[in-house]
Amino acid sequence: MPSDTPQPAFVLVRPQMGENVGAAARAMWNFGLDRMRIVAPRDGWPNPKAVAMASGAGRLLDEARLAEDLAGAIEDCDFVFATTARPRELTKPVYSPEAAMKLAAEKMAAGEKVAVMFGPERAGLENEDIARANAIISVPVNPEFASLNLGQCVLLTAYEWRRQVTDVAPVVTDLGKSDWASHADVDTLVNHYEDRLDDAGFFFPPDKAPSMKTVFRNMFSRMPLTRADVQMLHGIMRQMVRWKEKRD
């Protein structure tokens, strides 16, 4: 059973090698998509090579909807994107993958059915296929080297879908497992170091001591220290003192 998350269908149009269909299934499922449609696969269907390659995402192949032609594959869709490397002479709006998946999410939220078409490996979608699309998706590749394969194109589009519909935190510094040192912990640590470094004659000459201490405190305040880090730093200083005392 496909998952019940609303999502666009990914339509592989006349794919050639089974391996690539399997790789596309994996790429989709990596980003939580599991509605695949397949139009007239060159080597027939089911395809054992696709199954071998899809390992872990084989369910998508079992559940894939097979169609004889593109019209049949998208007949229930309200809005269809065509992916193509070079938007050709056909007059269609051209979306970045990001903008396209944003639009797809908006349309689906409004109850529309959305699909994305991917062309055969060798030559991509024909103009005749693209003429059936409402809009084009073009990945912003290096114009000197635009050689995305089918699986890569599916991967990037699926990635952008996931970015649009899940809350991807840009930065997580507050890892669940970590136990950050409080300001008080850091203050105690800095005081400990200052005292011992005073004993050791580190803050020299005396007129420079206040600014040296400020720099020192600032350094520790800037560091994202855990409690464990602070304990270790206390231990290091204690050990240095012990070592020194042993020598005395």
Added chain:
Amino acid sequence: MPSDTPQPAFVLVRPQMGENVGAAARAMWNFGLDRMRIVAPRDGWPNPKAVAMASGAGRLLDEARLAEDLAGAIEDCDFVFATTARPRELTKPVYSPEAAMKLAAEKMAAGEKVAVMFGPERAGLENEDIARANAIISVPVNPEFASLNLGQCVLLTAYEWRRQVTDVAPVVTDLGKSDWASHADVDTLVNHYEDRLDDAGFFFPPDKAPSMKTVFRNMFSRMPLTRADVQMLHGIMRQMVRWKEKRD
């Protein structure tokens, strides 16, 4: 010679199969990146399988900087990201690929050297490797199926780099080649149709005619028509009239 675009170095740490190094080179160059560094490749270097797979991006392999260990590979870098599927117990900020490449672009604009490390295919980076990084990049994959391979991880990171540093238009509807119909063109077209459809008795009953005409005009105004489309639509109507007259 590598391109002179400022860019992060991508560091492949102990890669196993040459094919995957080649695929990583292609993925980088697809998005305009060409500074590869390679740490202790399992099968030695140079690697003919890497060269075969890299076709079109082989220059990156020729120019790749080889290092015996990770420390040597990143010694000149000011800020290093580690890519990992599951951020582990190490306390490090974790960035989405997007946020990471944005930060990388900012740091490089400020003159810092940035690198991104990718682990070996089988198990990814070791904790010992990650301990050398300033921050972690984690791709927001489907938690039920997180199976990105080396080439895919390089591809997504390179894609996000390109998104951050090139002006990717979210939507292009104003294609260079297309010659959009002006409002006047559309007005002339609608008038042409209205006149002929009046002759044909389409707007019936008479009291509904004004609202039917409004709906009709609105439909054409909503469509993104080129001049060529408008000419074709004029031609269709003219031909229908000719056809009808022939029959008379």
